[in-house]
Amino acid sequence: MSPRILALLALPLVGCVGTPTPLAPSLRGTVGVPHHGVQTDAVELPVAGLGFERYRKKGRNHWGTPRLVSAVSRAAADVYRQFPDGQPLVIGDFSARHGGKIPGHNSHRTGRDVDLLYYVTTPRGVPRRSPGFVSLDSDGLGKLNDDGDFIQLDVPRNWALVKSLLENPEIGVQFLFASHKVETLLIDYALARQEPMDLVYRAQTVLLEPRDSAPHDDHFHLRVACAPEEGVTGCTGGGPYWQWLPQAPSTPTLDPEVLAAIAAEDPPVFEPLAEASLAPGGA
Numbered sequence: 404m405s406p407r408i409l410a411l412l413a414l415p416l417v418g419c420v421g422t423p424t425p426l427a428p429s430l431r432g433t434v435g436v437p438h439h440g441v442q443t444d445a446v447e448l449p450v451a452g453l454g455f456e457r458y459r460k461k462g463r464n465h466w467g468t469p470r471l472v473s474a475v476s477r478a479a480a481d482v483y484r485q486f487p488d489g490q491p492l493v494i495g496d497f498s499a500r501h502g503g504k505i506p507g508h509n510s511h512r513t514g515r516d517v518d519l520l521y522y523v524t525t526p527r528g529v530p531r532r533s534p535g536f537v538s539l540d541s542d543g544l545g546k547l548n549d550d551g552d553f554i555q556l557d558v559p560r561n562w563a564l565v566k567s568l569l570e571n572p573e574i575g576v577q578f579l580f581a582s583h584k585v586e587t588l589l590i591d592y593a594l595a596r597q598e599p600m601d602l603v604y605r606a607q608t609v610l611l612e613p614r615d616s617a618p619h620d621d622h623f624h625l626r627v628a629c630a631p632e633e634g635v636t637g638c639t640g641g642g643p644y645w646q647w648l649p650q651a652p653s654t655p656t657l658d659p660e661v662l663a664a665i666a667a668e669d670p671p672v673f674e675p676l677a678e679a680s681l682a683p684g685g686a
């Protein structure tokens with residue numbers, strides 16, 4: 404059979420370009436862009452842990468890159484330790500175990516995205532578990548029903564969450580989608596607390612209301628950037644790579660004279676292998 408026919412027969416095994424297969428072993432972890440990608444080696448967020456619980460107990464889409472799952476768990480625990488009288492962070496969808504399209508989301512395909520419901524209180528400021536995806540207005544209030552029941556954005560806890568995520572060296576926050584109204588409340592609070600200006604600047608940069616989807620007035624959508632080492636295993640895109648994120652190690656540049664000396668050297672000569680070592684049973 405000709406090599407050309409063999410290549411054509413092998414095409415269905417390869418699948419689409421950019422998908423990890425035994426024929427593309429270099430692609431692993433988070434692969435592709437958040438709107439068109441897959442993942443391998445994902446870990447699943449437990450149903451509950453210190454300071455958090457899942458919105459869907461039995462959902463199948465709680466798989467993310469190990470560092471994202473770790474960072475979210477750690478942030479929830481940080482907030483819990485600072486505000487031990489609070490209610491847990493309620494965590495929505497990550498991605499499917501092997502990535503790809505999941506219901507209700509365009510992104511969330513590569514283990515780099517997760518939805519985090521806002522911490523809320525009663526209008527009197529008593530912490531309460533998030534009842535779900537409830538739109539919050541510019542005063543932080545969200546209407547629960549027609550009986551006059553409201554919830555309110557818990558600004559200190561949500562700011563503590565943002566801060567923990569931004570300060571975690573395990574991840575680089577690429578986006579933390581939230582409505583302009585929520586962002587304003589959080590940034591005003593951070594400024595009033597005299598938080599470090601570089602932290603406030605980072606928060607203002609990543610807290611964005613997306614133009615092409617819901618305004619995110621009922622939850623955060625966290626996306627982490629590709630780590631430099633993930634870039635060589637298939638991770639790409641998803642948004643800007645902010646200047647404060649770790650830069651990929653640069654290749655050392657050689658002095659032109661050194662390069663010229665190397666180029667002038669004679670090519671190495673290899674001794675031919677002894678015939679005995681090529682023979683069947685040879686050493």
Ligand SMILES: [Zn+2]
Pocket residue numbers: 508511516517518624
């Ligand atoms: Zn989302």
